[in-house]
Amino acid sequence: MMTLFSVLNLHLHLPDVAPELCKIHLAQSNNDSVLDHFYAGTFQSWQEGQTQKNFGQAYIISLIQLPQKNKWLFAGCFRSLSVSSEKINGYWKYETEELTECSELEGRLIIDFQRTGRASYLRAENWAEQLTVAEFKAQRMSVQEFPGYNQTSISKSTLDIIISQQIQSWRGALSNIAGIYLITDTNTGKLYVGSATGSEGIWQRWSDYSVNVHGGNKDLKEALKLNGSDYSRHFQYSILEIADTHASDQDILTRESYWKQVLRTREFGYNAN
Structure with missing residues (x-):
């Protein structure tokens, strides 16, 4: 051996x-x-x-x-x-x-x-x-290929690698779907439910998070202001529900509201509305 x-x-x-x-x-x-x-x-x-x-x-x-x-x-x-x-x-x-x-x-x-x-x-x-x-291995290990919509759970640092390197399996999968996603604060357990629509779907929304972390959300901004920008290492990104990019915005917003209610993210998480 x-x-x-x-x-x-x-x-x-x-x-x-x-x-x-x-x-x-x-x-x-x-x-x-x-x-x-x-x-x-x-x-x-x-x-x-x-x-x-x-x-x-x-x-x-x-x-x-x-x-x-x-x-x-x-x-x-x-x-x-x-x-x-x-x-x-x-x-x-x-x-x-x-x-x-x-x-x-x-x-x-x-x-x-x-x-x-x-x-x-x-x-x-x-x-x-x-x-x-x-x-x-025949090749050096890198970020794994896209594992499937129901198995996606990645850290902020992994998200940054995927976005900056434009890893094709992830871009191809995430830009072809709209849907509802979840951000988990692994330090506190607090959750944020968000939705993505439009031609680039979840890929575009998550690209925004890679760049500015908070994506414009007031409570996420506050958490970063309170704990410092490095706090984003505690954020984990996953997918709750998908739809094709032709689904109506209203349908997506209705499903987003459903998940906020189920997970109680308005009362106990990062969703302000």
Whole structure:
């Protein structure tokens, strides 16, 4: 069975990246979606901010937890160059350098590893033989293709990637339908029900949210004013009901009102009317 380190050392000819010189970072989502950082190209800078001095080795092997049991995405190998002498905004700031020799494996190599405890920073020498290769994807993982209208649930950062990169499967699906959508504040549980009509349907409405977050809604504006623009990371976007773009505006508004009533978003959510 091939291990991660056999791939690094034998196939990429990186014998210096030995287990005794490496820390394994098991990156998991808490408030931030780590996969979203990886998709957006901000994973390295995200990883460089640590609440503790976690990277006390020459190299960092970064693995991102996937939804599948015991599966981790190889996100890169980094040389640890330095760490700040004091915390900056509550974080120890590391300076790291990506090993470009590993770039061909990033987002393609899936590692099988059963973590026995809750530790996220492991001495590689103690676990090297258990980090086995489960899959080598033909292409780098990116934002998943459109999963279907009844399975759409994405974060603000994922929405931004979809809109900025104009991912065709999402644009094709969302621009061909009108309908009712839901914004969930995952921090408070408050909901906002909205509707989309017109030739570009939900795609155009969600594009507006990607640009200005609030889409003109008074209560969402207030939440962002109170908590700061970064609060948008708590927003999740999903679809409640669809109709083709030829449905009348009045029909869509009637269904929007129905969902507001069912979910009580006027009384307890972000809908002011």
